[in-house]
Amino acid sequence: MIGVGSMGGAILSGLMAPGIRIALPITVTTQSALSAASRAVEERVVALAAETHPDANRDAVRGAGLVILGVKPWLIHDVVREIAADLEPGTVLVSVAAGVTSASIEALLPAGIAVVRAMPNTPSHIGFGMTGIAGxxxxxxxxxxxxxxxxxxxxxxIEVGEAQINDVAAVSGSGPAYVFLYAEHMIAAAERRGFTPEQARLLVQQTLVGSAELLARSDDGPAQLRRNVTSPKGTTERAIEVLQGDDWGALFDRALAANVQRSEELEGA
Structure with missing residues (x-):
């Protein structure tokens, strides 16, 4: 794993969870020695720091059957150029970078290296991730x-065509941020209703956890589950009318379109 920032760290934590069986050790590279030390907390992880080991990336990929590129999008091509000659034929190179096409990576590689794009999200850290992959x-x-x-x-x-990978990024890749934004505003609104910060967080947090679990377990879709809570002429209906008055459908369309547009801008950079 080349780079273990927010997303790479989430994937690494998930792979280290009890019960997960994969080929070991996992070799990771970081920029700083301090970061490497924090990752190499057990024998299952070998961490190399570019700060003290200039050939860290090249050494890490030698003999690896699968390499994950977890660096920032604007660094992907430089890293691929650096490691290309050290990749074994048959290696699968997985990029988790938004806005970097497979074709642009393939153009920098020798024959025999497969490229797969993946768009995971941060709940991977606790084993509840959602990842879209495209060969x-x-x-x-x-x-x-x-x-x-x-x-x-x-x-x-889920597997998608690469033409849809930016849409995966918009929906599930960035999706946790949308949920956290909702939680942030709901907690603030609850505090303005007189609850303490601790009470407000618990009210909202448990409501989100319970609702997500109910959605996962139920045969009903979200629209029906919403109707189950919304009694005619009741309090929930009144609140829903206020929320729907701002046309959430159009708002989400615009938000996802803006997300995809940014990915496309990165592709052209």
């Missing part, structure tokens, strides 16, 4: 399946 032109079904098996260890996985 590039060089990826065989077995290569995509290997990537699927990896991310299945930290949550659910």
């Amino acid at each position: 590039g032109a060089t990826a065989a079904p077995a290569d995509v399946e290997l990537a699927r098996a990896l991310f299945a260890t930290v949550g659910e996985v």
Whole structure:
């Protein structure tokens, strides 16, 4: 794993969870020695720091069957150029960077290296991730399946065409931020109703957890579950009318479109 920032760290934590069986050790690279030390907390992880080990990335990928690129999008091509000659034929290279196409990565690689794009999200940290994967032109079904098996260890996985990977990023990749934004405003609104910060957080947090679990367990879709709570002429109906008055459908369409547009801008950068 090249780079273990927010997303890479979430994936690594998920892979280290009890009961997860994968080939070990996992070699990770970081920029600083301090960061590397924090990752190498057990024998299952070998951490190399570029700060003290200039060839960290090249050494890390030698002999690896699967390499995850977890660096920022604008660093992907530089890292691929750096490690290209050290990748073993048959290696599967997985990029989790938004806005970096498989074709642009493949153009920098020797023959025999498969490229798969993956768009996980931060709940992977606790084994509840959602990942979309898309094989590039060089990826065989077995290569995509290997990537699927990896991310299945930290949550659910769907396979899409690469044309939809930016949409996956907009919906589930960034999705936790939308949920946290909702929680943030609900907690603040509850505090303005007189609850303490602790009470407000508990009210909202448990409501979100319980509602998400109910959605996961129920055969009903979210629209029906909402109707189950919304008695005609009741208090919930009145609140829903206020919320729907701001046309949430159009708002989400605009938000997702803005997210996808930013991914497309990164592709063209």
